[in-house]
Amino acid sequence: xxxxxxxxxxxxxxxxxxxxxxxxxxxxxxxxxxxxxxxxxxxxxxxxxxxxxxxxxxxxxxxxxxxxxxxxxxxxxxxxxxxxxxxxxxxxxxxxxxxxx
Amino acid sequence: xxxxxxxxxxxxxxxxxxxxxxxxxxxxxxxxxxxxxxxxxxxxxxxxxxxxxxxxxxxxxxxxxxxxxxxxxxxxxxxxxxxxxxxxxxxxxxxxxxxxxxxxxxxxxxxxxxxxxxxxxxxxxxxxxxxxxxxxxxxxxxxxxxxxxxxxxxxxxxxxxxxxxxxxxxxxxxxxxxx
Numbered sequence: 138x139x140x141x142x143x144x145x146x147x148x149x150x151x152x153x154x155x156x157x158x159x160x161x162x163x164x165x166x167x168x169x170x171x172x173x174x175x176x177x178x179x180x181x182x183x184x185x186x187x188x189x190x191x192x193x194x195x196x197x198x199x200x201x202x203x204x205x206x207x208x209x210x211x212x213x214x215x216x217x218x219x220x221x222x223x224x225x226x227x228x229x230x231x232x233x234x235x236x237x238x
Numbered sequence: 239x240x241x242x243x244x245x246x247x248x249x250x251x252x253x254x255x256x257x258x259x260x261x262x263x264x265x266x267x268x269x270x271x272x273x274x275x276x277x278x279x280x281x282x283x284x285x286x287x288x289x290x291x292x293x294x295x296x297x298x299x300x301x302x303x304x305x306x307x308x309x310x311x312x313x314x315x316x317x318x319x320x321x322x323x324x325x326x327x328x329x330x331x332x333x334x335x336x337x338x339x340x341x342x343x344x345x346x347x348x349x350x351x352x353x354x355x356x357x358x359x360x361x362x363x364x365x366x367x368x369x370x371x372x373x374x375x376x377x378x379x380x381x382x383x384x385x386x387x388x389x390x391x392x393x394x395x396x397x398x399x400x401x402x403x404x405x406x407x408x409x410x411x412x413x414x415x416x417x
Contacts, residue, residue, distance in 0.1 A: 152279075159260030170307070171259055178279055182282060186286060194361075
């Protein structure tokens, strides 16, 4: 049994597409943020896989940076969710119709 | 080979857990599936020889980020999210799943059939070279503090800005305007 490079890329693509479908399908803001985190992780996995495939460290270095930026994104995103919840008393995207009225 | 076995094990479980996290009915269940998925991704990174990234994945994602998520779920209260399982309408759900599936099939075809997914251009950091230079953590750290020193410092600025931004967003209005 041997790991082929395309298998790792296929795994990353599968995780990305699960996250993508989740963002489209879910209506809860926190669930959507979780799916965004999944997509970021899939991109990270692709970077690490290419670093492994080409025996180069640049992919792993970029993966570390992506991780830090994603953590910052999660912090700001969740702060927005909390203040959204304070304003609307709901975490459902169906309830956000401020521009409609 | 042990690495291959670990890769297939963690990859399979990672896919299953991320599907549970993305489409589960119960928000707390989703959050804990996501923790397990992040652990499995760390296993995949370790199987690919990226040991430092694997450890950071556990610290940053399975630790810090997931604590934030669980914390916010507890603030909002999972009882208020009883409709959390309710998705979009049938049309949007079908279209979303169809688009994701089609894109996945396309991507796998591209990766299998072209040099993008099969070619190997060997760089200087082969597994043996990394082991001889003191292991993955040492080699990657030296690279981060020499060649990638500027991006590294910029990332710290981004993190500070994000922390300030999150705090500012959460201070109630009356406290922000009056001192």
